[in-house]
Amino acid sequence: MSDKTANIGVVGLAVMGSNLARNLASREGNTVAVYNRSHDKTEHLVSTHPEAGFISTSTYEEFAASLSQPRTAIIMVKAGRGTDAVIEELVKVFEPGDIIVDGGNALFTDTIRREKAVRETGINFVGMGVSGGEEGALLGPSIMPGGSDESWVTLGPILKSIAAIAEGEPCVTHIGHDGAGHFVKMVHNGIEYADMQLIAEAYDLIRRGTNKSPAEIADVFAEWNGGELESYLIEITAEVLRQVDADTNKPLVDIILDQAGAKGTGAWTVQTALDLGVPVSGIAEATFARSLSSHAEQRAVSRDLPGPAQALTVDDADSFIEDVRLALFASKIVAYSQGFDEIRAGASAYGWNIDLGAVSKIWRGGCIIRAQFLNRIADAYRDAVELPVLLTAPYFVEALGRAQDAWRRIVSISAAAGLPAPAFSSSLAYYDGLRAERLPAALIQGQRDFFGAHTYKRIDKEGTFHTLWSGDRTEIEAEDTH
16 A cells, blocks of 8 residues: 555546546645445556556455545445445544545435434544436536535635636535435436437427427437527437447337336335325426336337327427427426425425525436536525425426426327327426416315214314214214315
8 A cells, every 4th residue: 555645535447436536636735535335346446547647445344444544535435235234334433524426316315314323433534415417427427415514614615626617617515414415416306317318209299290300309309408408318319319230220219118127216215205295296207207218018019009090290300399399498497496496395394404496406417417507596596595396486487387388288299199298298287287376185185084083174263173074964074184
């Protein structure tokens, strides 16, 4: 082991860990110690990148000895038992005041559990969301750390040195205590699911409605990326649609099996939203759409189910494409609004003080869902910190008003043609649910009271009531059992 001292260490040197270690080492003032369970991987990284000046270590004891105090280590291993095993080893060789950072995609409740257990040793534990994939880890990700205020004093300057820069600001902020960082990263990924599904639905509608080739649709997305839809996902969509398969000379998108994978963060977002009572219908439908795509056996036996007699026909391709663009923009706004609703609800439930405007700013660069209109979200929360619904901010009211007619046309056309557009349609239904003066939930509450005496409230007087459905059907005051 070198006799140099490192100010930061990385444990776990698969692609993400290696790239993050290289990013750290490339920034002035950082010296990076590296450790991997398989020492061959450590040696490969060190020998391949001598310019990084890594300190190679082969045991946890060596790793700890190589770090200046307070020792700071970022774990980049697969979430789950592997993370717990590494934490257990680091706790043995670290001391009170040192910092252990989990940079993987951990479930936030696991982070809360780990932080509580590690805190009892006097060591700081930080759950840190990292977005941007392999390229982001190397060149500058969006970073969402939780943990204690004490740990942020040491971590803050280091993380600011490696984060992406958007409009002169590093894409990192102290999200909140214990599991707050991983919670926000989870919701980020849920929004990502919705965004990707919406883009896929837009592509599918344009292709089926206009018969344009993937390369021609790539040009459409490239044009969109120059306007209010500007985002990383729109940009890479054009790149994917232009790609030609070397073996068949066909568009690659036509060769890829139409079964979407998932790592679980979308499902976590939906499950957590259900627990919190927050409707995230666009994110949920996007998650379910991936699940449906992967059930090949069910899809195979269902292909002969009856559908509409008439296929999608479009008279004016340019007008249709513009309608799709507006429907995409409106639905995308809903996805972000639902995500920020969930963050607000999570912060309230778990006692976190999360600055929603700051979150939108750190998503402007480095991360997968970076988009032009994140600045508008930051503006909305700056102007109204307690904004209850993002959709009601002036910018989004104008945008949705401008888009809604096209949005409704696209959802109607999709349904009439038998084309699945679950994220488009559920987003519109959510929007209309919010703006409805009265919802049919009154009937549902009456049904619940009928079969389960779950009670109801009235619009004309205070209190909670129950109808004696099995008796004389008179109404009595009752204890609230909503």
